[in-house]
Amino acid sequence: MSIWEYANPKKFSATVTPIIPWAFALGLGGLAVGLIWGFFFTPDDYRQGATVKIIYLHVPSAFLAINAWLMMLVTSLIWVVRRHHVSALAAKAAAPVGVVMTVMALATGAIWGQPIWGTWWAWDPRLTSFLILFLFYLGYIALWEAIPDPDTAADLTSILCIVGSVFALLSRYAAVYWAQGLHQPASLSLDAEENVADVFWQPLVLCMVAFGILFVALVLLRTRTEIAKRRIAALEARARRSEVRV
Amino acid sequence: MPDLGPYAVPVLAAYAVSLSLFAVIVLSSWRSWIKVKRQLKEVEKNGES
Amino acid sequence: MKAVFIRDVTLAFRAGGGFGLALAFFLIVVILVPFGIGPDRAILARIAPGILWVAALLACLLSLDRIFALDYEDGSLPLLATSPLPLEGLVLAKSAAHMVVTGLPLTIAAPALGFLLNMQAGAYPWLVVSLAIGTPALSMIGAFGAALTVGLRRGGLLLSLLVLPLYVPTLIFGADLVRRGADGLSVTVPLMMLSVITLGAVALMPFAAAAVLRINLR
Numbered sequence: 001m002s003i004w005e006y007a008n009p010k011k012f013s014a015t016v017t018p019i020i021p022w023a024f025a026l027g028l029g030g031l032a033v034g035l036i037w038g039f040f041f042t043p044d045d046y047r048q049g050a051t052v053k054i055i056y057l058h059v060p061s062a063f064l065a066i067n068a069w070l071m072m073l074v075t076s077l078i079w080v081v082r083r084h085h086v087s088a089l090a091a092k093a094a095a096p097v098g099v100v101m102t103v104m105a106l107a108t109g110a111i112w113g114q115p116i117w118g119t120w121w122a123w124d125p126r127l128t129s130f131l132i133l134f135l136f137y138l139g140y141i142a143l144w145e146a147i148p149d150p151d152t153a154a155d156l157t158s159i160l161c162i163v164g165s166v167f168a169l170l171s172r173y174a175a176v177y178w179a180q181g182l183h184q185p186a187s188l189s190l191d192a193e194e195n196v197a198d199v200f201w202q203p204l205v206l207c208m209v210a211f212g213i214l215f216v217a218l219v220l221l222r223t224r225t226e227i228a229k230r231r232i233a234a235l236e237a238r239a240r241r242s243e244v245r246v
Numbered sequence: 247m248p249d250l251g252p253y254a255v256p257v258l259a260a261y262a263v264s265l266s267l268f269a270v271i272v273l274s275s276w277r278s279w280i281k282v283k284r285q286l287k288e289v290e291k292n293g294e295s
Numbered sequence: 296m297k298a299v300f301i302r303d304v305t306l307a308f309r310a311g312g313g314f315g316l317a318l319a320f321f322l323i324v325v326i327l328v329p330f331g332i333g334p335d336r337a338i339l340a341r342i343a344p345g346i347l348w349v350a351a352l353l354a355c356l357l358s359l360d361r362i363f364a365l366d367y368e369d370g371s372l373p374l375l376a377t378s379p380l381p382l383e384g385l386v387l388a389k390s391a392a393h394m395v396v397t398g399l400p401l402t403i404a405a406p407a408l409g410f411l412l413n414m415q416a417g418a419y420p421w422l423v424v425s426l427a428i429g430t431p432a433l434s435m436i437g438a439f440g441a442a443l444t445v446g447l448r449r450g451g452l453l454l455s456l457l458v459l460p461l462y463v464p465t466l467i468f469g470a471d472l473v474r475r476g477a478d479g480l481s482v483t484v485p486l487m488m489l490s491v492i493t494l495g496a497v498a499l500m501p502f503a504a505a506a507v508l509r510i511n512l513r
Contacts, residue, residue, distance in 0.1 A: 024272075035261075049251055049252070050250040050251050050253040051253045051257060053261075054256070054260040054261075057260055057264040058260075096271065100270070104267050104268075107260075108260045108264055111259050111260045112260065135456075135459070135460040136460050139453075139456045139457045139460060142456050142457070143453065143457065146447055146453050147446075147447065152510055152511070155510040156443055156507060156510060159503060159506060163439065163503050164461070167463070170464040171460070171463045171464050174463065174467040174468060175463075177468075177471075177484070178467045178471065214268075218271060218272065221276070222278075224279065225275070225278050225279045225282050228279075228286045229282055235289045
């Protein structure tokens, strides 16, 4: 029994079909609990007032925006090395979800920045990096859409994802060098002495877990859709071939 | 309803934007799956006959 | 490799090769900026390094699709790919030709356009140095983008969308180098970073571009 068994599209679809509704239920339920907890039952921050409640949306979406790209990088590498179709399709399925997460992080950030920093947008390293990440997502999706042959598209987008990761990292450091930041350092990290206070921390972690589960559910669902699309194309191609033979 | 003070508009706007973005991606993913599932059934049926 | 390089350069210099096009585009963008910003000399002097770099980058982008597309259309690219020259060498030769045809003229013309934008005197040597170091990176990264979109009809717009985000670090360090030169600050950090990007791109991008070409020629 190894994880590579699930590289078989049929086995993958059969396995995830019962998981998907549960994952959605768990993700949406967790999100509802986390957001209600955060929205109704946490105090206001003494400096930022009620705007601190935006953290329950901003931090998880930013976290996932980056991790969605990392997931695409890993699945792209698996496709390049082992050529499992499910892996390439999972990368394709994750990209639009990553875009939504990036937009959500940018939008909530802008709405949060307006009252606190007095501006919707600043050319701050973190903000700029996210904008660049957004452009990388757009290019990646556009390349998938542009190439008709599925295997060629999977190959080319994988290489773009790998090369893009290097440049995204480089851009991140370039942006740090280029601008001094308004943005506070990471809200959650394991080694920081001072993290966000516990009252905010608990619902925040719940929200992050819920976002994560929801992301997994969306990617599984979209991957299954892509597999089914691929199967339709294959069956139609076979039908056309047999027609020609008759 | 908690008292949001002067920040009611931004906080509610952030929640509205995020939840509607979530709704868009979840609903569009489900709809495309249902469409593709129906197509697949049709194609598989045609293949057998 | 040398033959490919010479062939590409001579083709570009012939009539209709598009040699002057990038240069003319560069000129026009730089001339348009004061019309948009207004003729205030102090503002123009402040933004001159950035404008010159962005304009050079766009001019470079304009001619990228010629690197592989023309050879792909007339069928000589598969022939070149099956020749004894490794594909990586072909990519290197072709991007070097692109650099000589586009990057080098831009580098030479840039100081003249600096006068139009009232750039500070201290910035001129650094403008030439930064473009001389930076344009090879632009050509190499661009060759990768051109290889990605080589088989596509209407690949031009997609090419810009793919390549422009990859240009961000080069642009940041290149323009900052000129800005620091203009202000008389130390230029060591951006100079070294720009060189690192160029050397890294020259060393690694041919492999990525060749891998992509192999897939596209399959």
